[in-house]
Amino acid sequence: MLTIPVGIQIIFAGVLFLLGLVGLLVRRNMIFMLMSIEIMFNSAGLVFIIAGTHWKQPDGQVMFIFILAVTAVEVSIALALILQVYHHYKTLDADAVNNLKDTN
Amino acid sequence: MNVFFYIAAGVAILSTIMAISGKNAIHSLLYLILSLLAVSVIFYLLSAPFIAALEIIIYAGAIMVLFIFVTMMLNIGLEKESEKKWLKPRMWIIPSILAIILLVNLILALKNVEPVAPDKEPILPKQVGISLFSTYLLGVEIAGILLMAGVIGAYHLGSQKKKVKHRFLEIK
Numbered sequence: 374m375l376t377i378p379v380g381i382q383i384i385f386a387g388v389l390f391l392l393g394l395v396g397l398l399v400r401r402n403m404i405f406m407l408m409s410i411e412i413m414f415n416s417a418g419l420v421f422i423i424a425g426t427h428w429k430q431p432d433g434q435v436m437f438i439f440i441l442a443v444t445a446v447e448v449s450i451a452l453a454l455i456l457q458v459y460h461h462y463k464t465l466d467a468d469a470v471n472n473l474k475d476t477n
Numbered sequence: 478m479n480v481f482f483y484i485a486a487g488v489a490i491l492s493t494i495m496a497i498s499g500k501n502a503i504h505s506l507l508y509l510i511l512s513l514l515a516v517s518v519i520f521y522l523l524s525a526p527f528i529a530a531l532e533i534i535i536y537a538g539a540i541m542v543l544f545i546f547v548t549m550m551l552n553i554g555l556e557k558e559s560e561k562k563w564l565k566p567r568m569w570i571i572p573s574i575l576a577i578i579l580l581v582n583l584i585l586a587l588k589n590v591e592p593v594a595p596d597k598e599p600i601l602p603k604q605v606g607i608s609l610f611s612t613y614l615l616g617v618e619i620a621g622i623l624l625m626a627g628v629i630g631a632y633h634l635g636s637q638k639k640k641v642k643h644r645f646l647e648i649k
Contacts, residue, residue, distance in 0.1 A: 375478050375522055380587035382523070385486045387583045389493060389516075391576040396497030398572040404502050404548060408509055412493055415516060415536065426523045431604040434528050435613050438605075441535050442620040446627030448540050452547045453634035459551050 382423045389416035403455050403465045407448070414444045482522050489515035502548045506541060513537045524599035
């Protein structure tokens with residue numbers, strides 16, 4: 374089995390989370406922003422699995438299953454919203470959806 | 478076994494970088510699927526074979542297929558001009574530096590954690606199921622209600638019968 378220190382495993386999950394965070398901050402395309410959120414969800418689940426393995430408890434895997442359910446709901450709602458935004462604005466640029474801004 | 482972890486971690490990080498920096502949405506989604514498969518290998522190495530299978534079936538199988546359906550429905554090609562303007566190094570260098578600072582912080586904080594015990598048996602799906610349906614039964618029911626709310630919400634948002642927009646929000 375693995376003999377890697379748990380710190381290195383969590384650092385790997387942190388690298389994945391930060392990659393997702395940078396993607397969310399940098400990209401303006403809504404599909405890419407949603408993908409970055411997925412990366413962040415996945416790395417959070419990875420931390421749960423690492424902790425569950427570290428303490429030999431099944432609770433981490435249970436939490437990953439809950440994260441999976443939340444992710445599925447979030448993706449379906451967000452993709453429906455993206456479809457509506459594309460329907461209205463003909464673009465996926467997040468900067469185009471700025472009608473709440475006072476432009477007068 | 479350790480070398481497999483490092484190989485999978487390297488593949489996951491590289492493909493995630495390619496996914497968030499790509500220009501074509503479909504190519505990025507394929508890189509993201511590759512990253513999820515690499516993370517699933519890591520789940521297997523972390524003695525969670527059930528979660529590794531779930532990762533492939535639900536994440537890479539269902540959720541990414543949803544992404545690909547929407548991307549192909551919208552027929553998204555290469556990126557538009559406005560994002561090209563934002564992808565200049567002047568724009569992404571500061572978020573990247575801040576993220577790297579956070580990473581160094583994490584590495585310094587985790588430097589002194591004790592190693593995992595080497596002899597450990599995998600956590601079998603039976604234990605996970607028993608825990609899921611005894612200790613976390615309320616959580617399972619709440620997740621079911623959440624999924625139902627998601628279905629209804631996606632149905633309402635996805636229907637394009639009428640224009641639901643306030644008159645103040647009309648595009649001039």
